[in-house]
Amino acid sequence: MKSIQISFVVNGKAVTLSSAPNRTLLEILRDDLGLTGAKDACGGEGECGACTVIMDGAAINACLVFIGQADGSSVETIEGLEDNGNLHPLQRTFVEAGAVQCGYCTPGVIMASKALLDENPNPSNVEIREGLSGNLCRCTGYVKIVEAVRMAAEEISHA
Amino acid sequence: MLEFDFLQPQSLAELMVALDETGGSILAGGTDVIPRMRSNLFSASTLVDVSKIGELSFIEERAGEIVIGALTTHAELMNSEVLRSANPALVDAAASVGCNQTRQRGTLGGNLANASPAADTVPPLLVFDAQVRLVSSDSERTLPLIDFFVGPGKTRLGPAEVIHTVSFPRLTGAWGAAFQKIGKRSGMAIAVVSAAAAVVLDETGKVSDARLALGSVAPTVVRSPKAESILQGQQPTPKLIKAAAQASAGDISPISDVRSTAEYRRHAATVLAERAFQQAVDQAVSLVGA
Ligand SMILES: Cc1cc2nc3c(=O)[nH]c(=O)nc-3n(C[C@H](O)[C@H](O)[C@H](O)COP(=O)(O)OP(=O)(O)OC[C@H]3O[C@@H](n4cnc5c(N)ncnc54)[C@H](O)[C@@H]3O)c2cc1C
Ligand code: FES
Ligand code: FES
Numbered sequence: 001m002k003s004i005q006i007s008f009v010v011n012g013k014a015v016t017l018s019s020a021p022n023r024t025l026l027e028i029l030r031d032d033l034g035l036t037g038a039k040d041a042c043g044g045e046g047e048c049g050a051c052t053v054i055m056d057g058a059a060i061n062a063c064l065v066f067i068g069q070a071d072g073s074s075v076e077t078i079e080g081l082e083d084n085g086n087l088h089p090l091q092r093t094f095v096e097a098g099a100v101q102c103g104y105c106t107p108g109v110i111m112a113s114k115a116l117l118d119e120n121p122n123p124s125n126v127e128i129r130e131g132l133s134g135n136l137c138r139c140t141g142y143v144k145i146v147e148a149v150r151m152a153a154e155e156i157s158h159a
Numbered sequence: 160m161l162e163f164d165f166l167q168p169q170s171l172a173e174l175m176v177a178l179d180e181t182g183g184s185i186l187a188g189g190t191d192v193i194p195r196m197r198s199n200l201f202s203a204s205t206l207v208d209v210s211k212i213g214e215l216s217f218i219e220e221r222a223g224e225i226v227i228g229a230l231t232t233h234a235e236l237m238n239s240e241v242l243r244s245a246n247p248a249l250v251d252a253a254a255s256v257g258c259n260q261t262r263q264r265g266t267l268g269g270n271l272a273n274a275s276p277a278a279d280t281v282p283p284l285l286v287f288d289a290q291v292r293l294v295s296s297d298s299e300r301t302l303p304l305i306d307f308f309v310g311p312g313k314t315r316l317g318p319a320e321v322i323h324t325v326s327f328p329r330l331t332g333a334w335g336a337a338f339q340k341i342g343k344r345s346g347m348a349i350a351v352v353s354a355a356a357a358v359v360l361d362e363t364g365k366v367s368d369a370r371l372a373l374g375s376v377a378p379t380v381v382r383s384p385k386a387e388s389i390l391q392g393q394q395p396t397p398k399l400i401k402a403a404a405q406a407s408a409g410d411i412s413p414i415s416d417v418r419s420t421a422e423y424r425r426h427a428a429t430v431l432a433e434r435a436f437q438q439a440v441d442q443a444v445s446l447v448g449a
Contacts, residue, residue: 001162021165021206024193045194046261047347058234058263064193065264066186068165069210112259133346134258 006071010035011080025070026051026062029077037078037107038062041136049135052108053077059115061134078107081114089152089159090114097148101139109135113149121157125150161196164205171214171323174207175296178319181205185321187230188264190257191273215268215323218242223329229268229322234259236267236280245329247442248283248338248355248435255279255340258347268322271307274314274379275349281308281380282355282372283338287327295320308379333360333449335442339431340374343418350375351419352427356435358395360443366390369403371436375418376411376428383407386432395440404433 007016010033019028024044029035042048044063051062054076081088090110093099100106109132116123116131123131128149129142137145166183168174177183183205186192195201209215215230218239225245227236236242236253243250256262256270256279270280271291281304289304293316304325307314316322330336336357342348353374361367369390371383386407393399413424 002164004165020162022162044197046190046257049258049260052260059260060263061260064189064260066165066189066193066206066208068167069186069189069208071167072211115259130346131259134260 004068004071006067008070008072009074011076019067021066021068023067024063025053025055025065025067025075028067028070029053029062029075035077035079038111039104039107041104046134047136048105048108049112049132050105050108052111052135054111054115057115057118059112059134076111076114078110081110088114089155090117090149093148093151093155094145097144097151099140099144099148105135105137105139109137109145113152116149117153117156122153123149161199161202163203165208166205167208167211169211171212171294171321174209174212174321175294175319177205177207178321179296181207182318183207185209185272187266187269188232190261190265191269209268209321220245220329223331224326225329226324226326227267228324229266229271231267233257233262233265233267233270233280237262246283246287246327246336248286248336248357248439249280251338252279252283252340252353252355255338255350261347267325271304271322271325272314272316274308274310274312276311276377276379277350277353277375278380279338279340279350279353279374282353282374283336284325284327285372285380285382286336286355286357286370287330288370289325289327291325292323293317293320294323299323305382310378330357330359333362333443333446334358334368335439335444335446337435337438337442339435339438341427341431349418352376352413352424352431354428354431354435356432356439358390358436358439358443360395360440360447362448364394364444364447366393366395369395369436371403371407371432373407373411373428373432376413376424378412381410383410383432385409386436390436395436395444397437400436400440401433404429404436407432
């Protein structure tokens with residue numbers, strides 16, 4: 001197995017690294033770059049969404065991307081959301097609405113929510129649920145998550 | 160994770176060379192390949208990543224023919240204005256694949272090559288008599304999509320052959336098309352049964368063309384000639400649509416598996432067939448004389 005050279009942008013910073021090709025974007029983010037927000041909660045089946053990050057503007061499961069496929073891309077993770085110590089509106093409304101319990105799903109849910117709001121700044125509750133249908137949460141029952149996304153949408157559109 | 164070498168051609172020409180030189184396997188969106196590799200259901204000494212080949216990602220209309228590149232994602236299919244006007248059943252089917260994350264990566268070519276009897280894009284393509292174009296370094300052929308599938312996970316794709324495009328003619332006149340799917344839950348679910356219908360009406364409102372395809376009820380997605388012939392040349396009354404839908408049971412051979420039972424599938428197929436036909440007829444009726 002020949003290792004490969006990858007250059008991509010992570011949270012605005014250019015990264016170049018060499019890796020075995022059978023590692024996923026999720027493994028590289030967590031193990032090589034120390035960005036442990038995105039998580040593996042289903043064993044990399046694409047079923048849970050805990051590994052959701054934004055790649056070239058789209059919410060994707062980082063467990064289903066071999067690292068070579070991320071070459072040349074721009075990746076945003078939960079760690080890149082805060083701005084000089086100020087939380088992103090979604091991070092704040094998730095806390096305010098009580099949409100975080102154990103927190104294991106939260107980074108993935110917030111990144112999926114960000115991709116949704118980037119594309120549709122004023123989603124209905126149904127659109128929020130549909131946009132988050134790939135993100136499982138075993139704690140909250142989703143009601144407060146939907147509320148948090150709606151609060152963030154209102155805040156962003158009034159900003 | 161299994162070991163493999165990784166190649167990333169940037170063009171179709173480079174892809175052909177890579178496949179010929181390595182005998183490698185194609186990786187597109189990876190939504191089927193990666194979970195299968197992780198469960199040791201699939202291995203390859205070389206993976207040839209096609210995800211950077213922009214020339215295979217497009218949706219175009221050429222002289223009444225809709226042409227879709229194999230690398231087009233489900234997200235692109237569901238957001239296409241051309242497809243919304245030419246094949247709304249395909250738009251609805253693409254929108255029902257997995258979740259947003261799956262649709263952003265998963266491609267049409269991967270969905271076809273995977274040859275699952277539950278593949279959502281297949282029924283809406285079969286009711287438009289779609290053709291698939293396959294290319295390799297020394298050959299190029301086009302075959303009816305229905306002949307491309309041999310059985311679960313089996314296709315006529317040769318070694319070093321690539322799905323290039325899928326195409327189908329635009330329907331004209333008073334027509335309608337619809338897709339229906341039942342899964343174990345409303346979101347993120349593989350089809351337990353799926354159905355697509357397309358109907359064309361003549362100027363008197365009689366059916367001049369009726370097509371029905373059913374998924375997850377046979378080794379491949381199937382058309383139902385029995386159902387189609389009942390509607391052909393007739394006024395599509397609700398009663399006749401029901402009779403046609405019932406007749407589709409004679410064209411399927413469902414099995415019981417982890418997702419459902421044969422009995423349930425047989426019943427659900429006729430229900431979905433009826434809904435899909437009715438929805439297609441309702442659209443077509445609104446266009447008669449228009
Ligand atoms: C969570 C989850 C939910 C899903 N839900 C659905 C669903 O609801 N409905 C559904 O139909 N599917 C579903 N799938 C399956 C999958 O997402 C689709 O089949 C998808 O379209 C596969 O495309 P891909 O680009 O990811 O394929 P890959 O995984 O990259 O490839 C799949 C196969 O196709 C071959 N291949 C890919 N492109 C080509 C080409 N151009 N020419 C020749 N061979 C090619 C590959 O070699 C491989 O054998 C789901 C998957 C996941 C992980
Ligand atoms: S780890 Fe579960 S979807 Fe990626
Ligand atoms: S907060 Fe625990 S899984 Fe969502």
